[in-house]
Amino acid sequence: MTSPIGASHISSRDNPLLKDLRKLAQDPGAYRRLGRVWLEGDHLCRAALARGIRPAIAVFSESFWPSAPAEWANSAIKTVVVDDDLLRAVSGLESPAPMGFVLELPPRPALLPDAPSVVLDRLQDAGNAGSILRSAAAFGFKQVIALKGTVALWAPKVLRAGMGAHFGLRLIEGVEADALDELKVPLVATSSHRGDWLHQARLPHPCAWLLGHEGQGVSPALEARAGQHIRIAQPGGEESLNVAAAAAICLHASGAAGLAQTSS
Amino acid sequence: MTSPIGASHISSRDNPLLKDLRKLAQDPGAYRRLGRVWLEGDHLCRAALARGIRPAIAVFSESFWPSAPAEWANSAIKTVVVDDDLLRAVSGLESPAPMGFVLELPPRPALLPDAPSVVLDRLQDAGNAGSILRSAAAFGFKQVIALKGTVALWAPKVLRAGMGAHFGLRLIEGVEADALDELKVPLVATSSHRGDWLHQARLPHPCAWLLGHEGQGVSPALEARAGQHIRIAQPGGEESLNVAAAAAICLHASGAAGLAQTSS
Incomplete structure (x- = not known):
């Protein structure tokens, strides 16, 4: 597998980012402690990009990475490629997705008095x-x-x-x-x-x-x-x-x- | 624990009824093969009774049984009391209910041409x-x-x-x-x-x-x-x-x- 330019590779389940991803994926309140949000799968990630959000980290499985649209990696501040089995173990889903984004949790907005x-x-x-x-x-x-x-x-x-x-x-x-x-x-x-x-x-x-x-x-x-x-x-x-x-x-x-x- | 009149007691996980209940609770399509439906918890069971349905079997956990409303047992053709741990193992829920009904699957109704x-x-x-x-x-x-x-x-x-x-x-x-x-x-x-x-x-x-x-x-x-x-x-x-x-x-x-x- 070619190692992509600028992408770091994770192959240890003890990697600190993977530990955080497992918490974010499996514990509903973890984002409050970690200040980050995990978006799993291309639908949510596309929706975030369409709103002009810049992900902190784009995460790809090793086997999916070669076919991943370039814009997904280019849009993120950092790209990481994870061994397939390790990324699957992150997910709380029956059919884990081969990619996802980590976003910084947006700061809590002020209440708009006149908004619907x-x-x-x-x-x-x-x-x-x-x-x-x-x-x-x-x-x-x-x-x-x-x-x-x-x-x-x-x-x-x-x-x-x-x-x-x-x-x-x-x-x-x-x-x-x-x-x-x-x-x-x-x-x-x-x-x-x-x-x-x-x-x-x-x-x-x-x-x-x-x-x-x-x-x-x-x-x-x-x-x-x-x-x-x-x-x-x-x-x-x-x-x-x-x-x-x-x-x-x-x-x-x-x-x-x-x-x-x-x-x- | 007093053994209720007319209620049979199940304390073996290999009991055929318990095997069926586990299938019904955990496999979405099992009712089609078994011809029976499992209603877990008092809300669903009350709703069935309110519509005049007579359950084939009323199932209670051993510890819940003494405080179970009499109408629940009386409404059913048969009542069984199950060891608490065994009944918990039937459920697919995070918080298993201490009772449920088994219904005969209603025969497939004919299509009404004029109904909303x-x-x-x-x-x-x-x-x-x-x-x-x-x-x-x-x-x-x-x-x-x-x-x-x-x-x-x-x-x-x-x-x-x-x-x-x-x-x-x-x-x-x-x-x-x-x-x-x-x-x-x-x-x-x-x-x-x-x-x-x-x-x-x-x-x-x-x-x-x-x-x-x-x-x-x-x-x-x-x-x-x-x-x-x-x-x-x-x-x-x-x-x-x-x-x-x-x-x-x-x-x-x-x-x-x-x-x-x-x-x-």
Whole structure:
């Protein structure tokens, strides 16, 4: 195997970078301690590049490296090539990817008072969080505020479910509910049992949607801060929707309200 | 520990029922071979009872059994109590539940030509499938038709994400696309790139929504069968939504169209 110019080669499982990668790939909160994020696979890496992000390190398996697009290596500050077996052992996936990027964790952004926003109140499931970020980005929301107790947003499972949405949003984690006082956009709480029916409601635009814990919903204290409460009619009579499904419906309705404003 | 009247006790890991339970809990397609479904945990079991389903077997851990609600055991044809460690080893979950039900797999229902329906075209992800079943039940859809190549709908992960929706729907698996000719309701295909914008479209009610593979969407052959194509405006410019998020938005819009018909 030719050794690429400028690329360093890792063939020991005790290499400090590999140790960090294993933590980042397998421990959802490791990025907070290490200050770095691991993007596994070409889809997420392409999405980061498309947003102009410069990776700290591009990582390739030895067998994949010769066929890797040059832009991937050129885009990164540093390139490393890792023995195939060692890179496979990094992954938490059933089908490990042969490449990935290490990013510096972006500094926590300041809260924008006027931005269309989504507030996550102790959301627990990584797949739900990623799906909500994806919907938020699709429907023109600019920032996602994760209150304390919410799943770690830069964790690998959330990144995978987010499919690149992370790179188009301001993600503000570890926020206390009191900090929401800084928001100038109206707070709209999703509810399973009270408020206006979504299909009849006039929605403010922009606004900040409050989405709650999978089992408990939005906390009563947070619900009390909201100027409007919205529930989704369920003619089939089931007790509740999945929170990411409810979020998609509300954020779409809100985005459509924005489209209607723009076109009128 | 008192031995309950009528309950048999299992303390060997080689017990044939335990072997079957391990298969059912850990192999997504095992229910098709064994003709039985494993419901783990009280939420799913309560949901089945609420729909009038009579479990073939109620299974309890030895330490949980004395505090188990009597209706759970009384509802089942047979009750078994299993050593705690053995029951834990059955589960595929990080936090195994101390009880569960075994159901006979319902016979495959006949296709109802006039029912509001959801058609799954090679959907791959169990969490997405479960979330879609939940949304379908919530918004008044009556049957879900899974075309060949779709994830197994009675698999444990789909059951968990479905949160009981399985018991309120006609689930028809392993269907060839030609069988959709039996449907008299109009076919509406979701699309990422063509058709009417959902927020401006007039939706037929009832109808059958076509939802596609996570990466490829609805197949071209199936798309061609649809009388209407619907896409969701994404003012944020992301390339696509998660399929369960898109489904929630479309099924809600369709349900709301039904509500509007009923009230007019």
